[in-house]
Amino acid sequence: MKNVVRLIWLLVFVVALIHIIHALTLDRTIEYKEVRFYSSRWPQVLDGYQIAFVTDTHVMSDEALLDVVEQINAWQADLLLLGGDFTFRGSHYRRTMAILSQTETTDGIFGVEGNHDDFRHLFAAMEAYGIVPLSNNGIHIHEGFYLAGVEDLWNRNPCVAKSIADATEDDFVLLISHNPDVSMQQDTTGVDLILSGHTHGGQITFFGIWAPYFTFTGFTGYGQRFVCGWAVSRDGVPVYISRGVGQYLPRVFARPQVILVTMATGPKMF
Numbered sequence: 001m002k003n004v005v006r007l008i009w010l011l012v013f014v015v016a017l018i019h020i021i022h023a024l025t026l027d028r029t030i031e032y033k034e035v036r037f038y039s040s041r042w043p044q045v046l047d048g049y050q051i052a053f054v055t056d057t058h059v060m061s062d063e064a065l066l067d068v069v070e071q072i073n074a075w076q077a078d079l080l081l082l083g084g085d086f087t088f089r090g091s092h093y094r095r096t097m098a099i100l101s102q103t104e105t106t107d108g109i110f111g112v113e114g115n116h117d118d119f120r121h122l123f124a125a126m127e128a129y130g131i132v133p134l135s136n137n138g139i140h141i142h143e144g145f146y147l148a149g150v151e152d153l154w155n156r157n158p159c160v161a162k163s164i165a166d167a168t169e170d171d172f173v174l175l176i177s178h179n180p181d182v183s184m185q186q187d188t189t190g191v192d193l194i195l196s197g198h199t200h201g202g203q204i205t206f207f208g209i210w211a212p213y214f215t216f217t218g219f220t221g222y223g224q225r226f227v228c229g230w231a232v233s234r235d236g237v238p239v240y241i242s243r244g245v246g247q248y249l250p251r252v253f254a255r256p257q258v259i260l261v262t263m264a265t266g267p268k269m270f
Contacts, residue, residue, distance in 0.1 A: 032071050035259065036261070037261050039264075039266070040266065042264065043143070049145075050261070051077065051079045051081060052081070052259070053260075054081070055084060056083065056084070069099060077105050079109075080100070082110070084111070085114030085116045097128065109130070111149070112133070112135070112177070115152050136157075136159045137163055144171055146164070149163060175194045176194075178196060181221055183233035187235065194240070195261075196239060226239070228254075237270075245258050
């Protein structure tokens with residue numbers, strides 16, 4: 001019996017040590033993740049179009065944020081989308097937007113607010129640096145490609161219907177929603193792809209599989225559904241959740257990341 005107890009304690013120690021090492025190493029380095037998204041509705045003329053997605057910058061040094069910009073420029077992304085939460089304590093929107101505006105894209109930079117943002121200050125800073133805020137509205141980026149963004153779920157009144165009101169039936173519609181829970185609470189049948197952040201990959205997880213923070217708090221109303229990566233909305237629309245790039249609390253098996261989505265014409269993935 002003593003040997004069994006010792007073995008259990010040894011396993012606990014080893015697991016804890018693995019998590020501590022991961023938190024002090026990989027969880028402090030940014031992952032630049034490339035994913036492909038196929039859809040028969042994506043305009044064939046835009047096959048191979050590249051969309052960079054940066055969200056939840058929170059507390060980042062200028063140097064770290066400049067490294068992100070450098071990598072996106074190396075990707076030669078066609079579009080940069082920002083998913084909200086650009087601050088944590090205080091306000092440094094102008095500094096953040098000034099750096100992100102240095103990203104070189106074909107079709108510009110667009111973004112939404114997050115739950116930690118004061119949208120008035122954020123949007124003013126965005127506009128000062130040529131970044132377009134989306135707030136329950138959208139815009140045609142190209143013929144057949146409509147981009148929309150909604151207000152934050154916790155702070156204001158996101159409305160998917162308003163955001164896509166100017167899209168046509170033939171448009172591929174991409175929606176940015178900081179909080180992925182919106183996709184479970186509103187009709188998303190007019191949307192083809194949703195990009196979200198907010199959940200930080202669970203922040204502190206057990207081997208990246210289970211996030212106790214989600215289980216014991218109201219951070220999300222849908223359990224482990226929106227930890228990170230691919231999920232689907234209530235209506236079956238694909239949702240990609242980024243773990244976010246900035247620091248908020250210690251990360252454990254929730255490595256920060258920047259996403260590059262390559263859009264391709266083909267059979268839909270979901």
